[in-house]
Amino acid sequence: MEFREAKDKFIQTWGTLATQWGINRSMAQLHALLLISPEPMTTEDVMEQLQISRGNASMNLRDLMDWGLIYKQLKAGERKEFYVAEKDIWKVARQVAKERRRREITPVVEVLNDLKAIDASTPEAQEFRRVMEGLSSVVGFADNTLNAVIKAEENWLMSQFLKVFR
Amino acid sequence: MEFREAKDKFIQTWGTLATQWGINRSMAQLHALLLISPEPMTTEDVMEQLQISRGNASMNLRDLMDWGLIYKQLKAGERKEFYVAEKDIWKVARQVAKERRRREITPVVEVLNDLKAIDASTPEAQEFRRVMEGLSSVVGFADNTLNAVIKAEENWLMSQFLKVFR
DNA sequence: TTGTAATTTCAAAAATAATTGAAAGATAAT
DNA sequence: ATTATCTTTCAATTATTTTTGAAATTACAA
Known part of the structure; x- marks a missing residue:
């Protein structure tokens, strides 16, 4: 080419x-x-x-x-x-992770925390709270992953993943 | 509320x-x-x-x-x-990871492999290849992360992350 | 079959997002 | 202080995406 x-x-x-x-x-x-x-x-x-x-x-x-x-x-x-x-691609990745975390994860965490607070008297409300709690844990995972990228040394994180997941 | x-x-x-x-x-x-x-x-x-x-x-x-x-x-x-x-939120997350991988990562990997193949005779082409190689490694990391989610047992992965990154 | 209830399709309309280009706003040289 | 060069802004336009709604299709029951 x-x-x-x-x-x-x-x-x-x-x-x-x-x-x-x-x-x-x-x-x-x-x-x-x-x-x-x-x-x-x-x-x-x-x-x-x-x-x-x-x-x-x-x-x-x-x-x-x-x-x-x-x-x-x-x-x-x-x-x-x-x-x-910025030419350092891992720095670019960290930067994107940082911004997405700030712009997307943080606000969602706040909303979910609010929504988890309703009292689960009816079956509907109970289901609702279950879902909110589940979502919180997934969002928490996403947050941790982004943090991992943000804080990671250039190649360390990737090599870890390569080792564990084949 | x-x-x-x-x-x-x-x-x-x-x-x-x-x-x-x-x-x-x-x-x-x-x-x-x-x-x-x-x-x-x-x-x-x-x-x-x-x-x-x-x-x-x-x-x-x-x-x-x-x-x-x-x-x-x-x-x-x-x-x-x-x-x-689907009410199992971790299953939902796995499903989303699976689909995004299939729809977004896989095609990009292919394009990058093509683009890496140019011969780097000029300085421009050399820079180009450097960038493509960098992107490949980042995309590879994203791929591994999604795979981790896809294959992970419900809580195992998250607990790992929680342990390591505070 | 024939009729009826439910679902899907898709061209047209509406809503949203991106882009233009010219005017206004900077900044620096004369 | 004036002019020339460059940058930013934003209302208007254009492009893209989403939604509608009615017709076509499918699925079932009588």
Whole structure:
């Protein structure tokens, strides 16, 4: 496979995949593009490569920064801002785990704690509480897993998993 | 909190949350509703409770069955079909892990293997391959984690995590 | 069979999400 | 202080996804 072809396929695949995960295509493609770019890129660069508007680029680059997945870089003498992706993929994974935990797990834990508190007088309410308790334990597991990723040393965690689960 | 209120909040919260994950609201709400219902429900029942159309109910109930999260149940003498959710939450988690693995991880592994195969002659191509290799290892980790969930005994895995990560 | 109840399908409509592009807002050089 | 360059914002547009509802299909009973 040619490099150009591979590059396009990667950006395209990442974009498609992202939508399955509730992430918009432009953001995923921007990240993909910066990940594989050895050089920092300007807004103009990414606009041209992905054929997207200035506004789209600006907003999604900001979102990627909020996720801690890319950084702004200033070049001496240059007026423009350059962007670079975090290249350490395990750091990227940790960062994503951290953000998803913060944005998705934490709020759910709170809601479930509230909902567990109803008094289980009727059979319906009893069933309800059983489900809430079950969900709490699953969410707790997800939380622990994300924490494991967040705190893990680069290869340690994976090697553990590889050892135990075949 | 009243039971009715708690129930509404749960269904509502689950529906909202789902959209963040790329799952449509009706499907998530249907699942939530069936999860907390002690009795099997008919299509009419769910249509009324969630205020959704027949077509919507039909399609999303089918999708939930494809995910292995609910079952059809026939009652002797009754013409209608009844639906029940899988109530064992850890089984639900295993089922979701299994499906996400099949639908999301497996295809990505294949694409990455293809993309890793380009020859790294230019600096760009070299960077590209480095990224692909990094992604492969992260995806491999995700795969292992999902497998762990899929194969795990109900409480064993969680207790392990609780022990190790505080 | 024929009729009836229930379910599924799918084109059209509605709702939601993403993207554009031009104006407003910065920032730095002159 | 003015101009030129670059960035951000946001209302309007476009694209995508979800939902509807009525027709077609299926399943069963008389």
